Amino acid sequence: MKISDAYVIVTSPGRNFVTLKIVTESGTYGIGDATLNGREMAVVAYLEEHVIPALIGRDASRIEDIWHYLYRGAYWRRGPVTMSAIAAVDLALWDIKAKAADMPLYQLLGGKSRERVMTYAHCTGKDIESCLEEVETHVGLGYRAVRVQAGIPGIPTIYGVAKREGERYEPADSDLPAEHVWSTEKYLNHVPKLFAAVRERFGDEIHLLHDVHHRLTPIEAARLGKAVEPYHLFWLEDCVPAENQESFRLIRQHTTTPLAVGEVFNSIHDYRELLENQWIDYIRTPLSHGGGITHVRRIADLAGLYHVRTGFHGPTDLSPVCLGAAIHFDTWVPNFGIQEHMPHTEETDAVFPHDYRFEDGHFLVGEAPGHGVDIDEELAKQYPYKRASLPVNRLEDGTLWHW
Numbered sequence: 001m002k003i004s005d006a007y008v009i010v011t012s013p014g015r016n017f018v019t020l021k022i023v024t025e026s027g028t029y030g031i032g033d034a035t036l037n038g039r040e041m042a043v044v045a046y047l048e049e050h051v052i053p054a055l056i057g058r059d060a061s062r063i064e065d066i067w068h069y070l071y072r073g074a075y076w077r078r079g080p081v082t083m084s085a086i087a088a089v090d091l092a093l094w095d096i097k098a099k100a101a102d103m104p105l106y107q108l109l110g111g112k113s114r115e116r117v118m119t120y121a122h123c124t125g126k127d128i129e130s131c132l133e134e135v136e137t138h139v140g141l142g143y144r145a146v147r148v149q150a151g152i153p154g155i156p157t158i159y160g161v162a163k164r165e166g167e168r169y170e171p172a173d174s175d176l177p178a179e180h181v182w183s184t185e186k187y188l189n190h191v192p193k194l195f196a197a198v199r200e201r202f203g204d205e206i207h208l209l210h211d212v213h214h215r216l217t218p219i220e221a222a223r224l225g226k227a228v229e230p231y232h233l234f235w236l237e238d239c240v241p242a243e244n245q246e247s248f249r250l251i252r253q254h255t256t257t258p259l260a261v262g263e264v265f266n267s268i269h270d271y272r273e274l275l276e277n278q279w280i281d282y283i284r285t286p287l288s289h290g291g292g293i294t295h296v297r298r299i300a301d302l303a304g305l306y307h308v309r310t311g312f313h314g315p316t317d318l319s320p321v322c323l324g325a326a327i328h329f330d331t332w333v334p335n336f337g338i339q340e341h342m343p344h345t346e347e348t349d350a351v352f353p354h355d356y357r358f359e360d361g362h363f364l365v366g367e368a369p370g371h372g373v374d375i376d377e378e379l380a381k382q383y384p385y386k387r388a389s390l391p392v393n394r395l396e397d398g399t400l401w402h403w
């Protein structure tokens with residue numbers, strides 16, 4: 001199973017995606033997602049200049065050895081660019097191995113732990129009322145869990161809320177970073193009212209999630225966690241920037257609201273104190289940013305020791321390749337929690353044909369050999385790369401804040 005060719009495909013069917021294709025001498029190929037939103041071309045350069053030349057001629061079946069060759073062998077360890085590049089190789093190699101075994105990937109991982117994968121949808125609105133309408137729509141579509149984000153009075157642009165009614169939310173929305181304004185006090189005063197309204201209208205059954213997107217300090221996060229306790233959230237996500245893992249000690253001492261962290265993490269080392277001290281409840285690192293299946297399953301196993309479950313990041317800036325592989329992983333992993341689901345556009349789905357299905361608030365894994373996602377290279381060529389940047393956030397006095 002010698003690797004005879006490998007190349008990167010960049011396509012932008014509505015948004016940018018980076019895909020690595022690895023081909024073996026027998027003609028069996030695999031694909032991996034290497035998309036790092038707003039920093040796509042850095043991963044392309046890493047793969048083309050440093051990884052692909054070293055892959056040609058290697059045995060594609062030696063996934064573990066190739067992982068360590070790329071991780072230890074680079075000398076420069078960890079980081080989102082490195083770990084996204086390694087992830088793309090790893091996902092493509094698992095795809096090849098499963099195809100060679102004529103098995104869907106979940107079988108190779110250890111078989112089904114569940115029949116279907118619960119997902120949560122994004123419900124956003126410019127105010128509480130329009131957000132409630134979104135919840136109504138998604139409950140009607142069968143979702144058992146929804147992420148609720150509403151506009152905050154006095155803050156013109158807010159994370160998670162589309163610029164105009166009826167439009168899709170897309171964070172990387174301009175060539176150079178847009179500038180947003182943030183007020184912690186306005187936010188903290190408003191969010192409990194939003195959850196009170198959702199529980200009052202929809203009752204206790206539906207799971208509710210919320211993403212703070214790294215904007216609070218630990219004591220402010222503790223205040224929010226406490227304030228929303230009556231509405232029993234499924235999780236509060238990224239309530240503080242998590243480089244300082246120790247800050248979760250303080251948050252945890254104050255609130256029983258479950259905490260999810262890690263969509264910007266890329267290594268097991270980012271999680272160690274959080275897990276060993278039982279400060280969090282869900283891990284978020286997607287396969288495509290955390291070194292692929294080979295590394296993320298080690299994080300999931302470590303998490304399992306502490307009753308921590310998976311809740312993988314799944315916005316539209318991860319391609320269907322990442323989502324498809326995640327659905328296989330979610331079907332297998334013993335300590336599964338939930339899978340994020342932001343539907344891709346029709347154009348994206350056409351470029352990446354796949355066999356996973358959404359039904360009644362859940363994903364159903366496909367039975368095709370491999371991870372079940374392919375790329376239509378001819379169609380991909382019709383959508384050239386266009387630079388798109390994530391916004392920056394400033395406090396009302398102009399101080400640069402966390403976006």
Ligand SMILES: O=C(O)C(=O)C[C@H](O)[C@H](O)CO
Pocket residue numbers: 037171211213263313314315317340390
């Ligand atoms: O989906 C989420 O929870 C996010 O926070 C989405 C991020 O803002 C997005 O992936 C940034 O690229």
Ligand SMILES: [Mg+2]
Pocket residue numbers: 211213237238263
């Ligand atoms: Mg998030």
